[in-house]
Amino acid sequence: MKSEFVSITYYKEREFYYLSHAIHTKEGFIAKEIKQFHETQKDEFLENLETLKREHPNHEVVTMSLSEEQIVTEKINESDISSKISNTNFVVQRKLDTAGIPATLIFSPFTILYQEYKNILNDNLTLIIGLFDRKLFMMFATKNKIHQSWVIGTRGLSERQVAQRVYKCMQAYYKISFTFADDVEMLVADDSPKLLKAIHEELGKRIALAQNNIHNLLHNIVTVPNVTHMNFIPREIQKSKKDDLADIRLEDKNKDSISAFKTVESEHKSQYDYDSEDDGVSFLDKIKSMFRSKKTTSSLSLVAILPFLFSVITGGIFFLKNNQLEEKLALRDAQMTSQLYNQNLVSISDKIFRAIGKNGEIKSGLISEKSISLKGVVWGIEPLRESLISIYNESDFVIKPLGNMSTEFSFKTK
C-alpha cells in the first residue's frame, strides 16, 4: 500500500522558524497547522521536522531561499547555484546556506511568483512584486521571458520609501527598455495594505493584490510538473519525479540527496568564497566566509594579507618606539639617580663647611655619603667640636697641639 505524499515546508523569517506540512490528495492539498519556533529553539524545530519525516515516509522537505542576493538571468555557468524558472530564465544566487536544516527542494521567491502569475502574462510588460520576509522580489516579465529582476529590502523603511524605491526600479528599467510596466501584480506573504496603497500611489497604476502564506505557496509549487528542475538543489542529484501528483512517491531519497546536496553546496560555497571580490559583500562577510568555506584554496587574499601586514607593521612600530622610549626612560632614571646623589653629596659637603665656619680651616678632607674624614687647623675648639658632633654624633673629634701655637684637629665619622 502506497503511503500518502506529504510536503513538509519550513522557512525562517527574522528570528523565527515556521514549520508546516500538508497532505496531498488528488483534489488538492490539506494544509496542517503552522508551528512557530524561536531561533533559540532550533533543536526543537529540527526534532519536529524529523518527526514529521518519520511519520510520513513519502515526503518532500520544501523551503524558500529568502536571500536578497538572487537574480533572474538567461544564462548560467555550470558552477552557479541556479534554478530554472521558465524555458528561458534561471534564478542564480551566490550562496545557499541551509544552516544545517535538511531540505530536498529549495525554491526562489521569483520561481514562486512566476508560477503564480505565468498564466496571466502576455506581450504586455508586467511588473510582478512579491513581498516575502520584508523583502520585495520584483521582476519585469512578458509571456516569453523575464526581462529584469530586483530585490529591495524594506526593513527600517517607511511604506512611502519602499514605494519610492519600487518606482526608481521602474525608472531604471525604463532606461533599459524604454517601457514602463503596463500592469502591476503583487503577491504578499503577509498583510500589508499600507504598502500596497503607497505603491499604488507612487506608480499611479492599478495593482492587483494577492495574499497567501509562504507554506501554502510551497505546498502548491510541489504539485507543479517537473518541479525539481525549478529548485536550487542541483538536478543531477535529484531523483526524477513524475508529473502526476498521484505518482509522486519518493522512496528514502532524503538522506542521499541531502548529503549529496551538502557536498555540492560546499563546492559552490568555496568557489564563491574564492571569488570574493564582489562589491556587495562586506569586509566582515569576507572574513566570515573564509572560515565558513569547507574547501581549501591556496590563493592569498588581500582580506587576509592586509590585516596581517597591518598587525605586523603596527606591532613593529610599537616595538621600535617602545625600545627608544625604554632607552630614554633608562637615561632619565639614571639622570634622576645621579642628580639625587650629587645633590645629597654636595649638601653634606656644604653642611661640613658651614659647621667649620670661622672656627677652623680644612687642610685636607674626604667627603662621601658613607664617611667623612677631615684634617685641619682649629681656632675655636669647643664650638667646632659641638657643631661637627651635632651633625655626626657618632664620630671622633681629636685635637693635637702643634708647635707653632696652633692646634690641629681631625674628624672622622664611624
Add this chain to the structure above:
Amino acid sequence: MINKIILILTLIIFGVFVVPSGMKYFENSKTLENKELQLSNMAIELKAKNIEAKEFDEIAFTKETKSLFTETKVSKIDKNIYKVVFLLNKNQIDKLHSYLETVAFKYLVKIDGAIEYQENNGTLKVIVNFKNL
C-alpha cells in the same frame, strides 16, 4: 587554507604582540612624562635652565668652568670615569657647591665616590670623579 592560517596568525600577532606592545608603549610614555616633570621641578628649584643634559665632553666642560674657577683640569682615568680637579679660592666653595649640585642637568654624569679637598695657601684643590651615564 593559507588565508585561514594568515588570519589566525594575524589574530595571534595582534593579541600577543601588538596589544601588549601598544599598552607598554603608552604606559612607558606616561612614566617618561612623569619622570621628566619631576626632573623639571627639581631643575626649577635649583635654578637650572633645563634638563636636557649632554654627553660629558672634556673640552666643553673645561671651557665652561674656566670662567667660574681659577683652574680646571680633566683627565680620563677609566673607560667611563673622568678625574676633574678644580682649583679655587677657598672663599668660592659655595660657588663650587652650586655648580656640582646642578652638573647632572648639564652633563650626563654622576659624582663617583667622594669629594676630596686639599688646601694650600688659601687655594682649595677639589678633586671629583665624574662617571659618564
